[in-house]
Amino acid sequence: xxxxxxxxxxxxxxxxxxxxxxxxxxxxxxxxxxxxxxxxxxxxxxxxxxxxxxxxxxxxxxxxxxxxxxxxxxxxxxxxxxxxxxxxxxxxxxxxxxxxxxxxxxxxxxxxxxxxxxxxxxxxxxxxxxxxxxxxxxxxxxxxxxxxxxxxxxxxxxxxxxxxxxxxxxxxxxxxxxxxxxxxxxxxxxxxxxxxxxxxxxxxxxxxxxxxxxxxxxxxxxxxxxxxxxxxxxxxxxxxxxxxxxxxxxxxxxxxxxxxxxxxxxxxxxxxxxxxxxxxxxxxxxxxxxxxxxxxxxxxxxxxxxxxxxxxxxxxxxxxxxxxxxxxxxxxxxxxxxxxxxxxxxxxxxxxxxxxxxxxxxxxxxxxxxxxxxxxxxxxxxxxxxxxxxxxxxxxxxxxxx
Numbered sequence: 001x002x003x004x005x006x007x008x009x010x011x012x013x014x015x016x017x018x019x020x021x022x023x024x025x026x027x028x029x030x031x032x033x034x035x036x037x038x039x040x041x042x043x044x045x046x047x048x049x050x051x052x053x054x055x056x057x058x059x060x061x062x063x064x065x066x067x068x069x070x071x072x073x074x075x076x077x078x079x080x081x082x083x084x085x086x087x088x089x090x091x092x093x094x095x096x097x098x099x100x101x102x103x104x105x106x107x108x109x110x111x112x113x114x115x116x117x118x119x120x121x122x123x124x125x126x127x128x129x130x131x132x133x134x135x136x137x138x139x140x141x142x143x144x145x146x147x148x149x150x151x152x153x154x155x156x157x158x159x160x161x162x163x164x165x166x167x168x169x170x171x172x173x174x175x176x177x178x179x180x181x182x183x184x185x186x187x188x189x190x191x192x193x194x195x196x197x198x199x200x201x202x203x204x205x206x207x208x209x210x211x212x213x214x215x216x217x218x219x220x221x222x223x224x225x226x227x228x229x230x231x232x233x234x235x236x237x238x239x240x241x242x243x244x245x246x247x248x249x250x251x252x253x254x255x256x257x258x259x260x261x262x263x264x265x266x267x268x269x270x271x272x273x274x275x276x277x278x279x280x281x282x283x284x285x286x287x288x289x290x291x292x293x294x295x296x297x298x299x300x301x302x303x304x305x306x307x308x309x310x311x312x313x314x315x316x317x318x319x320x321x322x323x324x325x326x327x328x329x330x331x332x333x334x335x336x337x338x339x340x341x342x343x344x345x346x347x348x349x350x351x352x353x354x355x356x357x358x359x360x361x362x363x364x365x366x367x368x369x370x371x372x373x374x375x376x377x378x379x380x381x382x383x384x385x386x387x388x389x390x391x392x393x394x395x396x397x398x399x400x401x402x
Contacts, residue, residue: 016090018042018297026358037295040354043088043345044297047311048081049073049098050105051303056127056165060152060197062099062317065229072105073303077337081301082114084341091120095402097148098302099315103130109138116143123148125195125402127163128171136178140185148193148222148402149175154208162202175216182217193220195402199236224400227393228320239398240322253278289360291395299345306332307344309353311401312394313387321366321391327376331387357389365390 001007009019018039019025026037038044051072054063085091094115096102103126105111115122123146124139131149139147151171153159159168175192182189194213196206206223213221228234252275257263271277293300293310300308308314308331316330333350344350363381365374373380380388393399 018044037358038297040294040297040351040358041346042297043092043299045095045299046081046085046092046341047095047097047298047300048078048111049100049301049303049314050096050102050108050111052098052100052315053104054099054101054127055104055129056101056163058127058163059233060162060199060226060229062229062315062319065318066315068315070100071303073305075107077303077305078107078111078114080305080336081341082118084336084344085115085118085120087340087342091118092297093121093123093145095123095125097123097125097402098300098311100303101127101130103135109142112139112144113142121145123402125150127166128174129166131171131174131178133174133177133181136174136181137185140181140190144190145188146191146193146220146402147178148195148220149218150195150197151209151213152197152205153202154205154212158202158205162197162199172212172216179217191220192216192218193222193402194218195222195224197226198223198238199226199233200238201236203238222400222402225393225398227399229317231320231325234320234323251276251278288396289362290397291357291360291389291392292400293394294354294357299341301336301341302332305336305338306330307334307336307341308332309350309357309387310394312392321374321393325375326391329377329386353387356384360389360395362388362392362395363390366393366396 014020018041019036023039023041025039028035028037052063052068053070053072054061057064085094096108096111102108102124112122112124122144124144125148128149128151149171150163152162153168156168160166178192182192194209196209198206210221225239226233226236228237252270252273254270254277259267291310298310300311300314302308302314306314312328313331317328319326319328333347334344336344362384363373365380368374371381374391377388377391378386380390389395394401
C-alpha cells in the first residue's frame with residue numbers, strides 16, 4: 001500500500017482480475033477481513049451452448065417441460081464468438097455446456113480446437129455416453145483443459161432411474177478410456193471432474209460416486225442440488241430448511257472437529273438449530289445473495305446466438321420453488337449474430353444489470369412465497385424490473401454449475 005492508501009497489485013494479477021486504473025471495484029467486509037470482488041467490466045468465462053439437443057431423457061432436465069425449438073450452433077454464429085473472444089485481454093475461458101449434450105454437436109472438436117487457438121482455456125461437460133476412446137483422444141488432441149462428467153448414481157439401477165437412456169457400465173468404461181488416453185498423451189493433459197445432482201433418490205450413492213470418480217482419475221468433484229422442473233420431482237429436494245436456516249438465525253462459530261459416532265448427532269442438531277454457522281472462519285450465510293455468474297465475470301451464449309447474463313436465463317422454463325410452481329422467463333441482452341461479444345458485454349443496460357446484481361437488492365422469494373410476484377421473475381416486491389433474481393437458487397448457493 002502506498003502513502004496515499006492505495007493498494008498496489010502486481011501488473012499480471014491486476015490484468016488477470018480486471019483491476020485496471022479507473023475501474024469500479026466492489027469491496028466487501030467479512031469476518032476478519034475484506035474481499036475484493038471482480039469488477040462488472042471484467043469478462044472471465046463464456047458459457048457456450050453448442051446445442052440444446054440431447055441423446056438422453058433425464059428426469060432432472062429442464063427439457064422435460066419446455067416448448068422451445070431444438071437446434072445447434074452454426075458456423076457463422078460460432079465464428080462471431082471467436083471474433084469477440086479475441087478482443088478481450090486476457091482471453092476469457094470458454095465452457096461448452098448448457099441444456100443439451102455438447103458432444104452431440106457434429107463440430108464440437110473443431111470448436112474446442114478453435115477456442116484453444118485464441119489462447120483461452122476450454123472446459124466441457126458431458127453425460128459421458130458419447131465419450132468413447134476415439135472421442136477422448138480427439139478432445140485431448142484439441143487442447144481441452146477440463147472435462148466434467150455428470151454422474152448421478154453409483155449402481156446401474158439407480159443411475160438408470162435418473163438418466164433415462166444411459167447405462168452406467170458404459171459410462172464408466174468411457175471414463176476409464178479417457179483416463180487411459182490422458183496417461184498416454186503428452187502434457188498438458190485435461191483434468192477430469194465429476195458433477196453429482198443430489199436428491200432423495202440418489203443421495204445414498206454419493207460416497208460410492210466419489211469412489212468411482214477416484215478410480216477413473218477424477219480430480220474435482222462438484223455436488224449440486226436438484227431444481228425440480230416437473231411436479232413429479234418436487235419431493236426429491238434436500239434443501240427445504242437450508243434456504244432460511246443460515247440467513248436469519250443468531251451466529252454460531254465452530255472449530256474444526258472430527259465427524260464420528262460421538263459428534264454426528266450433535267452436529268446434525270446444530271445444523272438444524274437455525275443459527276448462522278461459521279466453521280474455521282467460513283460462514284455458511286456468506287454465500288447467500290451472491291450471483292455466481294456475475295461474481296466470476298461470466299456470460300452465456302445460446303445455440304442460436306442469444307446472449308444472457310447466466311445459464312438460468314438462457315431458456316424459459318417452469319420449475320418448482322418450495323413446492324410452488326414458478327415460471328422463469330428467458331432474458332437476452334442481444335444476439336451475437338447482430339452485435340459482437342465485446343459490444344454486448346459493454347452495453348450500458350447490461351453493465352447496469354450486473355451492478356444491480358452485485359449489490360443484490362432482491363426480495364427473498366426463495367423463502368417467502370407470500371405473493372403472486374414470487375411465481376415468476378418479471379418483477380418483485382422491492383420494485384425491481386425484469387429480470388429479477390429473488391427466487392434464484394444459484395444465488396443462494398443451492399444450485400451450482402462448474
